[in-house]
Amino acid sequence: MQAKVVVIGSLNMDLVIRAPRLPRPGETLVGESFVTVPGGKGANQAVAVARLGSPVAMIGCVGDDAYGEQLRAGLLDEAIDCSGVQTVKGINSGIASILVDDHSQNAIVIVAGANGQLSPASVQALDALLLDAQVVVCQLEVPLPTVEYSLRRARELGCTVILNPAPAEAPLPAHWYALVDYLIPNESEARALTGVAVDSPGTAQIAARALCEAGVQNVIVTLGSQGVLWMGPDGVEHRPAYAVQAVDTTAAGDTLVGGFAAALARGQAPGEALRLAQAAAALSVTRQGAQPSIPMLADVERLMTP
Incomplete structure (x- = not known):
């Protein structure tokens, strides 16, 4: 099937350590598992x-190492179109070192590896994947010129454009905002983009308003256990989170973004798409790991059924 969603971004092998708590600077802790x-x-x-229900193609880069082979094989097992996943010779695949504590909070360090080789020309050569896509999703774990090219090309083609500005360390280039239909930051990313200390629905609304005034059509700030704050042309809405027992928050935001994109591509209205995305993210935090924690559509629909 022709991919309705194209994701342009990073592929990493996550090296996950569980420990009782996050270490202080200079401290050595004994971990519980790896x-x-x-x-x-x-x-x-x-x-x-x-x-979560939509055909999807991946555009990205892996290294010519064992991790690269495993990353590609994992996507193929999910029936994801990997014709846009390129192998870069002589470079290691990207990795993420993830420390998770007993309160399910995490600290992450990434090394880009082959992800740093995804260029605008690489995406341009794969234009056929974008031509019939309904939704294009980008993040910031690949070179910024590549993200900009992808956003601009997706806008030219009339796709719905989703940007998850992660990891964000500073405001985005001003001309990017008008290229984005849905900007989906978490609390720390919203602060990096706006300077607003986001820790509640109220402060999220202040940050979202600043981003909408900069030119974004819709801003969805994810607030963990406090739910999401959505601001768009029709106003502002705070949606509480589903009540679940969190085990590991890794990939919860990615699950929300992917679920939202899948639902939009299937023709659901944005409000219903966000409801499904929140339910999917809620289920993901009840499981350990990144991709292993992402639920199937049937599981999410059961959670959503009264």
Whole structure:
């Protein structure tokens, strides 16, 4: 099937350590467990789209190493179109070192590896994947010129454009905002983009208003256990989170982004798409790991059924 969603972004192998708490600077802690899990924000979001009901293609780069082979194989197992996943010779695949504590909070360090080789020319050469896509999803774990090209090309083609500005360390280039239909930051990313200390629905609304005034059509700020704050042309709405027992928050945001994209591509109204995305994210935090935690559509629909 022709992909209705194209995800342009990173593929990483996640190196996950569980420990009682996050270490202080200079401190050595004894960990509880270690696993390697396929991840990367782009790949996670592509898996979420696939499991939550829409055909999807992935555009990205892996290294010519064992991790690269595993990352590609994992996406193929999800029936994701990997014709846009390129293998870069002589460079390692991207990795993310993830520390998760007993309160399910995490600290993450990423090394781009092959993700840093995804260029605008690479995406341009794969234009056939974009031509019939309904939704294009980008993040910030690949070079920024590539993100900009992808946003601009998706806008030219009339696609719905979703940008998950992660990891954000500073405001985005001003001319990007008008290229984005849905900007989906978390609390720390919203603060990096606006300077507003986001820790509640009220402060999220202040940050979202600033981003809408900058030119974004819709802003969805994810607030963890406090739900999401959505601001768009029709106003502002705070949606509480589903009540679940969190085990690991890794990839919860990616699950929400992918679920939202999948639902939009299936023709659901944005409000219903966001409801499904929140339910999917809620289920994901009840499971460990990045891609292994992303639920199937049937599981999400059961959670949503009164």
